[in-house]
Ligand SMILES: [Zn+2]
């Protein structure tokens with residue numbers, strides 16, 4: 001993988017004699033895989049020179065991907081000046097975190113309104129697609145991308161990129177959660193620990209390091225890291241190389257040299273620290289000996305959280321009035337539903353509308369210890385999802401009692417003083433994290449009989465049979481879809497009795513559309529999986545094979561729905577009456593063969 005830094009400065013472009021060596025342009029990094037996948041990380045003012053270079057080197061239309069961490073100016077100001085967007089035939093996909101209200105496209109269009117800029121988004125001649133991201137895993141060409149929320153006053157995502165046997169993490173505009181960590185103490189709990197896991201084992205981490213610990217007191221809550229905290233996390237996460245990034249505009253080249261020296265003294269050889277310099281190219285290659293792969297959350301999600309999924313309730317329970325009001329305001333500001341409880345008993349009364357999606361509990365509640373409530377919920381209080389995220393709201397760092405709280409089952413902390421913007425961003429991140437799930441189908445009421453009927457037939461795990469294959473082949477042709485299958489829904493998997501257009505022979509039942517289809521007798525149709533809260537973040541929707549459309553007709557054995565004949569497409573589509581009838585006809589043929 002080859003990288004080039006086109007912009008390394010934070011907050012505002014600072015070209016001039018004091019920034020000659022490390023550069024004055026704001027965030028922009030070019031990345032190419034060996035196979036030629038082109039990624040652009042942020043499009044600050046450095047994007048202008050990158051765009052010019054791409055146009056000059058162009059031999060054929062570009063197919064490029066831009067990953068934006070967030071839409072603060074210093075990360076998008078180069079976007080309207082990115083020349084490849086004005087080339088006929090080029091294709092660009094632009095990814096950035098989804099807000100709760102406005103889409104990425106609307107946000108980017110905002111900075112290009114005529115009062116700010118003479119050219120509008122509609123005037124790009126390249127074909128540009130916009131993707132609203134939530135936290136999760138997806139692929140771009142041969143690059144596996146893991147997106148994770150950072151700690152910043154705007155909803156920002158860091159990107160972990162894996163390709164060519166190496167891992168590069170791009171994490172800019174992130175403040176450590178714990179103030180002790182900001183001062184370089186290696187205290188990794190909760191979200192700080194998860195951030196370290198996000199960086200774990202990377203060959204290169206490009207990380208916000210705008211301030212030093214000595215400068216931090218005046219910058220608390222601004223959403224940036226100290227060099228000391230980044231080094232501490234990188235060492236703990238066994239990172240190979242660390243590129244300090246998003247340089248403070250007031251820091252001149254010589255001062256930055258001194259920062260790098262101090263950072264390397266702190267790292268003491270455990271990590272190689274350098275400062276990203278505009279114009280430098282880096283080849284990131286694997287170590288000769290394979291490194292232990294980092295732990296990662298196995299499944300996750302991307303794109304388009306349907307609005308229905310934001311229909312969530314946040315329960316706020318804390319004593320201190322001023323804090324409580326701030327938290328409530330943060331919850332309501334984004335239209336999330338709010339409920340409140342004044343003491344332990346009120347929290348533990350089963351909520352009538354089911355488990356809230358987020359609990360914000362004070363360190364003191366009803367005169368008692370907030371952690372008691374946390375423990376009670378974790379033990380399985382009535383009406384609660386045991387894994388519901390719980391945020392401990394503490395009136396001071398001293399009251400956050402991080403180790404005890406982590407042990408009690410606290411997911412995260414919100415420590416006063418915090419700004420309203422900060423609280424809103426955190427609530428949004430917790431809420432969106434909840435939202436980006438899919439729903440696995442429940443077992444139908446006759447599950448035991450269903451499985452008995454399925455297994456008695458001895459039809460599972462058989463070699464391919466032409467009598468089924470000819471039906472799926474016909475179905476694929478008839479509906480003009482990329483794939484058609486006869487699936488059998490087993491206890492914890494779906495197995496493909498016949499498959500046309502896929503190499504996979506089975507998938508976990510949790511991911512299965514057919515597991516939903518066997519809940520009913522009618523044909524089960526999902527016109528657009530991304531618009532359906534049951535499937536929007538299903539890994540087979542957000543990743544390969546990128547299912548967008550599904551239609552499945554249950555097939556019966558001994559009167560039980562054991563599986564389906566189904567067709568899938570990677571594009572959304574409608575399924576009319578004639579098509580329903582045709583799928584029904586073919587499914588009858590499948591049932592005849594199963595007899
Ligand atoms: Zn920034």
Ligand SMILES: [Zn+2]
Pocket residue numbers: 070072152154173223
């Ligand atoms: Zn920012």
